[in-house]
Amino acid sequence: MAARSGHTLAEKVWEDHVVRRFEGEPDLLYIDMHLVHEVTSPQAFDGLRAAGRPVRRPDLTLATEDHNVPTIDINQPIADPVSRAQIDALRSNAEEFGVLLYPLGSVEQGIVHVVGPQLGITQPGMTIVCGDSHTSTHGAFGALAFGIGTSEVEHVLATQTLPLKPFKTMAITVDGVLPVGASAKDLILAIIAQIGTGGGQGHVIEYRGEAIRALSMEGRMTLCNMSIEAGARAGMIAPDDTTFEYVRGRPHAPAGADWDAAVAYWRTLVTDDDARFDTEVFIDATAVAPFVTWGTNPGQGLPLSAVVPSPDDAADDTARIGIEQALEYMDLVPGTPLRDIAIDTVFVGSCTNGRIEDLRAVAQILQGRHVADSVRMLIVPGSARVRLEAHAEGLDEIFTTAGAEWREAGCSMCLGMNPDKIAPGERSASTSNRNFEGRQGPGGRTHLVSPEVAAATAVLGHLAAPADL
Amino acid sequence: MEKFLIHTGTAAPLRRSNVDTDQIIPAEYLKRVTRTGFEDGLFKGWRNDPDFVLNRPEYQGVSVLVAGPDFGTGSSREHAVWALNDFGFKVVISSRFADIFRGNSGKAGLLTAAVDQSVVEELWAIIEADPAAAVTIDLQAQTITCVGMNASFDVDPYVRWRLLEGLDDIGITLRYAYEVAAYESARPSFKPTSAEPTAAR
Numbered sequence A: 001m002a003a004r005s006g007h008t009l010a011e012k013v014w015e016d017h018v019v020r021r022f023e024g025e026p027d028l029l030y031i032d033m034h035l036v037h038e039v040t041s042p043q044a045f046d047g048l049r050a051a052g053r054p055v056r057r058p059d060l061t062l063a064t065e066d067h068n069v070p071t072i073d074i075n076q077p078i079a080d081p082v083s084r085a086q087i088d089a090l091r092s093n094a095e096e097f098g099v100l101l102y103p104l105g106s107v108e109q110g111i112v113h114v115v116g117p118q119l120g121i122t123q124p125g126m127t128i129v130c131g132d133s134h135t136s137t138h139g140a141f142g143a144l145a146f147g148i149g150t151s152e153v154e155h156v157l158a159t160q161t162l163p164l165k166p167f168k169t170m171a172i173t174v175d176g177v178l179p180v181g182a183s184a185k186d187l188i189l190a191i192i193a194q195i196g197t198g199g200g201q202g203h204v205i206e207y208r209g210e211a212i213r214a215l216s217m218e219g220r221m222t223l224c225n226m227s228i229e230a231g232a233r234a235g236m237i238a239p240d241d242t243t244f245e246y247v248r249g250r251p252h253a254p255a256g257a258d259w260d261a262a263v264a265y266w267r268t269l270v271t272d273d274d275a276r277f278d279t280e281v282f283i284d285a286t287a288v289a290p291f292v293t294w295g296t297n298p299g300q301g302l303p304l305s306a307v308v309p310s311p312d313d314a315a316d317d318t319a320r321i322g323i324e325q326a327l328e329y330m331d332l333v334p335g336t337p338l339r340d341i342a343i344d345t346v347f348v349g350s351c352t353n354g355r356i357e358d359l360r361a362v363a364q365i366l367q368g369r370h371v372a373d374s375v376r377m378l379i380v381p382g383s384a385r386v387r388l389e390a391h392a393e394g395l396d397e398i399f400t401t402a403g404a405e406w407r408e409a410g411c412s413m414c415l416g417m418n419p420d421k422i423a424p425g426e427r428s429a430s431t432s433n434r435n436f437e438g439r440q441g442p443g444g445r446t447h448l449v450s451p452e453v454a455a456a457t458a459v460l461g462h463l464a465a466p467a468d469l
Numbered sequence B: 001m002e003k004f005l006i007h008t009g010t011a012a013p014l015r016r017s018n019v020d021t022d023q024i025i026p027a028e029y030l031k032r033v034t035r036t037g038f039e040d041g042l043f044k045g046w047r048n049d050p051d052f053v054l055n056r057p058e059y060q061g062v063s064v065l066v067a068g069p070d071f072g073t074g075s076s077r078e079h080a081v082w083a084l085n086d087f088g089f090k091v092v093i094s095s096r097f098a099d100i101f102r103g104n105s106g107k108a109g110l111l112t113a114a115v116d117q118s119v120v121e122e123l124w125a126i127i128e129a130d131p132a133a134a135v136t137i138d139l140q141a142q143t144i145t146c147v148g149m150n151a152s153f154d155v156d157p158y159v160r161w162r163l164l165e166g167l168d169d170i171g172i173t174l175r176y177a178y179e180v181a182a183y184e185s186a187r188p189s190f191k192p193t194s195a196e197p198t199a200a201r
Helices: A009-015 A042-051 A081-097 A112-119 A133-141 A150-159 A184-195 A217-230 A241-247 A257-266 A317-330 A356-366 A384-392 A395-401 A451-460 B027-031 B079-087 B099-108 B117-129 B157-165 B169-174 B177-185
Strands: A018-020 A027-030 A033-036 A061-064 A100-102 A127-130 A144-147 A161-164 A168-175 A203-208 A234-236 A279-284 A291-293 A301-303 A345-348 A376-379 A427-430 A445-448 B006-014 B064-067 B091-094 B111-114 B134-138 B143-146 B149-152
Touching: A009 A144, A009 A203, A009 A234, A018 B177, A027 B177, A033 A112, A033 A150, A042 A081, A042 A150, A061 A112, A081 A100, A112 A127, A112 A133, A112 A217, A112 A384, A127 A133, A133 A144, A133 A217, A133 A234, A133 A241, A144 A234, A150 A161, A150 B169, A161 B169, A168 A184, A184 A217, A184 A279, A184 A291, A184 A301, A203 A217, A217 A234, A217 A241, A217 A356, A241 A257, A345 A356, A345 A451, A356 A384, A356 A395, A356 A451, A384 A395, A427 A451, B006 B091, B006 B117, B027 B079, B064 B117, B079 B099, B091 B117, B099 B111, B099 B157, B117 B143, B117 B149, B157 B169
Parallel strands: A033 A061, A033 A127, A061 A100, A127 A144, A168 A203, A168 A279, A203 A234, A345 A376, A345 A427, A427 A445, B006 B064, B064 B091, B091 B111
Antiparallel strands: A018 A027, A027 A161, A291 A301, A291 A445, B006 B134, B134 B143, B143 B149
16 A cells, blocks of 8 residues: 555545545445345345346355344244244345355354454454444454445445445544443443434544553454444544454464565554544543443433433433433433442343453353342353353353353344343343333333443342442 | 336326325335335235225226325335335326435336326326326336327436436446456455355464
8 A cells, every 4th residue: 555644544444445436426435344144134135136136245245143043942943933034034045145154053153243353354444334233343443344224235245335425534532541440331331421322423433542552352342333322334443463463363364474464554554643533522531430321322321320310400401301201211210329220130242242351251240149139130142152262261150150141142132133132111231232212122121331330230239330249 | 127218008096195105015014024025015004995096907907106296205115116116016107206205216216207286187087087098108208198198207317317227226336347346356365255264274
């Protein structure tokens, strides 16, 4: 690549993928990897079939089953007919179009955003798309990764490209060091609480600064994963030695001379000093503490030490009504300490926090302790590989000894699309990404938390941090 | 997508205004995994009524729908266009279409011909008097002719070009196959594929 200046990371990756540019038309961007799952792909494949078109690059396409899959009795037929139809459709489409599929039961099966990175398929500088908004996860590697709709899925399958209008760029600089007890999840919840669920609209966010550099790849994935919850199209972090060490040696990582060429290129993927962002946000890492949501969107969060807010705190009428509606749905009274909120179900998992590091953090807290009698705790690995890794480290034994349910890999209780749901009126502390009304099951109430807070909450039966134990 | 140059067929009068996409196809059909076969959901709420125009024997086999104003309002579902296509419609004629529906139609090869309401009234009178009357829609000339009646219609020039050329979004991109191939040939060898790696790695 020629020496460049004045460009952000996102702009560099974009520029390196422009297939065709014509005044007044969207850029045609090349897509390096297309990840596919069962929910958003059936009609795209059907469209190809109707038009008699092949998948242009099956070798740049990878499918897995995640949203609909059960996490127990996975050898049994899927009971729900709609779920089964979607899984069956993906299996026959993958076979017909020559796309590699990791089905339920395969050692590589799992949540699409956990599978890509663990295989080493997610690498810096790539363009990665999937019919799923949490595709932003892969931006942790310095890839430009974003969710697309079913028509676009068909477009990428047929052409390996997408016509796109440029995104705006946003820098979120997190200076300082995260205090002990504060995780990447707490940081992203704090960021969304600050900029709002629409704060990133139309932007690609680049997370930068000392606290970001200090994060592990798992932490960076958690952060980028929830960029969509701030309204952003994608989130990115410039690749560095932490990134390269994570990718090195994975099944799809470059090897030999390719590795050296790749790293040389990856090192150019940093925002130039003279680059300008459309929007800049600054966050003080030292002020971040364990953070939980109290409301029905991911921006309605507060430090665990706070109390349930009052509609009277609202800046304007719209905000007041928003708080009122959220409190009514969540059945919460203003002024209640967040720590006093009793929890029925604790869910650890999802593309946000279903990786091995998350499970280790939970195991460390559950070791020698027991889940409260009033609590059901579900621990669901993000992939079959993560599950095996946890077994090798003996984490499964810690979980089951503590009284938690240890499940097979899948999206599970993150969304009400499979048997793992919460009941109407039930209250959960969940390491997932969305606390929307009914997201985890009709009438269910969700508090978004970090894995550490989830574990402490499971033990004490109310929202809590490990320091409370 | 097939090229749309000229179409001749019989027409059904839909004497309703503000037909929204929920009426064209209800939400329960959105759970399907196919992109075809939506004809059974088309105008579902009205299909049990034997007097509904599409149930009447004299309007079987129609391919042109002549509808009242503000056709296709409401939800953005692409399924509304698929259902009309699957039922066998090639053209919808109305005095006003909802924007999203019209955009979706253009992408899926369904011609939405906008005419004055007086033309709709005239067409209704003709096809109600003689359901076998053939209607011809010439996209090149942008005209509708039917038993001595001749009227022009409006269509977005870009959509018209795409229909005449038979190009959907994917078809347009496929015109740049040369550029895509050129880009691919220059991609670095270190970029990953999804092919299962050999054990030697």
